[in-house]
Amino acid sequence: DQQVKQNSPSLSVQEGRISILNCDYTNSMFDYFLWYKKYPAEGPTFLISISSIKDKNEDGRFTVFLNKSAKHLSLHIVPSQPGDSAVYFCAASFPGGATNKLIFGTGTLLAVQP
Amino acid sequence: NAGVTQTPKFRVLKTGQSMTLLCAQDMNHEYMYWYRQDPGMGLRLIHYSVGEGTTAKGEVPDGYNVSRLKKQNFLLGLESAAPSQTSVYFCASSYSSYGYTFGSGTRLTVV
Numbered sequence: 154d155q156q157v158k159q160n161s162p163s164l165s166v167q168e169g170r171i172s173i174l175n176c177d178y179t180n181s182m183f184d185y186f187l188w189y190k191k192y193p194a195e196g197p198t199f200l201i202s203i204s205s206i207k208d209k210n211e212d213g214r215f216t217v218f219l220n221k222s223a224k225h226l227s228l229h230i231v232p233s234q235p236g237d238s239a240v241y242f243c244a245a246s247f248p249g250g251a252t253n254k255l256i257f258g259t260g261t262l263l264a265v266q267p
Numbered sequence: 268n269a270g271v272t273q274t275p276k277f278r279v280l281k282t283g284q285s286m287t288l289l290c291a292q293d294m295n296h297e298y299m300y301w302y303r304q305d306p307g308m309g310l311r312l313i314h315y316s317v318g319e320g321t322t323a324k325g326e327v328p329d330g331y332n333v334s335r336l337k338k339q340n341f342l343l344g345l346e347s348a349a350p351s352q353t354s355v356y357f358c359a360s361s362y363s364s365y366g367y368t369f370g371s372g373t374r375l376t377v378v
Contacts, residue, residue: 162307189367196271196357196369197310242310253298253317253363254325259309 156180157245159258167266172230174261176243179224184248187255188217188228191240200241201228233265270294273358273370280348280377288343288373290358296368298361299341300325301333303354304372310357316341348377 158177166172176186184205189197203210203217203226210217216229230237240262244255271292280286290299301313312325314333322333330352332344341360345352358370 157309159309194371196359196371197367198369199367253361254300254312254315255367256312257302257310259307 157258159261163262165264169232172233174228176226183245185246187244189242235265238265271370277374290341292360296360300359301343302357350377353377
């Protein structure tokens with residue numbers, strides 16, 4: 154039972170355009186959402202996050218939007234750069250968790266074409 | 268460099284062999300995790316630890332055992348490797364849900 158889903162396995166965009174990566178979740182108890190970026194042969198690294206009490210968080214070229222009613226979040230990258238080519242994982246956590254476990258999605262491979 | 272170190276980086280095992288993957292962190296984090304990454308499956312939690320001497324099962328624990336005898340180390344053991352355990356294994360440590368630091372991974376092939 155996949156609680157966090159990324160339905161697009163891959164996405165290709167042109168350099169300079171907007172990249173939009175999507176993520177859906179099923180558990181309304183999640184209170185914090187994160188995006189991680191992963192290059193080949195490296196571990197995932199934290200990119201950006203959003204609390205469930207917000208609907209938008211921005212950090213430079215990266216913006217995450219949260220739509221709680223739809224149980225949907227998205228990551229916007231503007232403008233996209235070739236160095237953004239990587240696998241992007243969304244993740245979610247439960248409130249006040251003593252374990253701090255993250256539930257990850259299946260990942261989306263982003264390819265930014267020069 | 269501070270961070271999470273995984274050894275080995277690559278390993279090929281024969282079915283039925285055993286091995287231990289080592290994860291070491293130098294950030295004094297309480298929480299440590301073992302994930303596996305498979306195509307189309309994302310990152311799935313195998314086992315985790317909320318402190319020295321404690322371990323707990325994650326989403327896919329079968330076939331694996333873990334130990335956390337020292338705060339900085341988290342070991343993942345495969346007692347009798349199976350081809351289904353061919354995967355890339357990632358260790359992570361954190362001080363909270365918001366501060367995961369991952370290692371660079373161990374690519375394991377079971378033939």
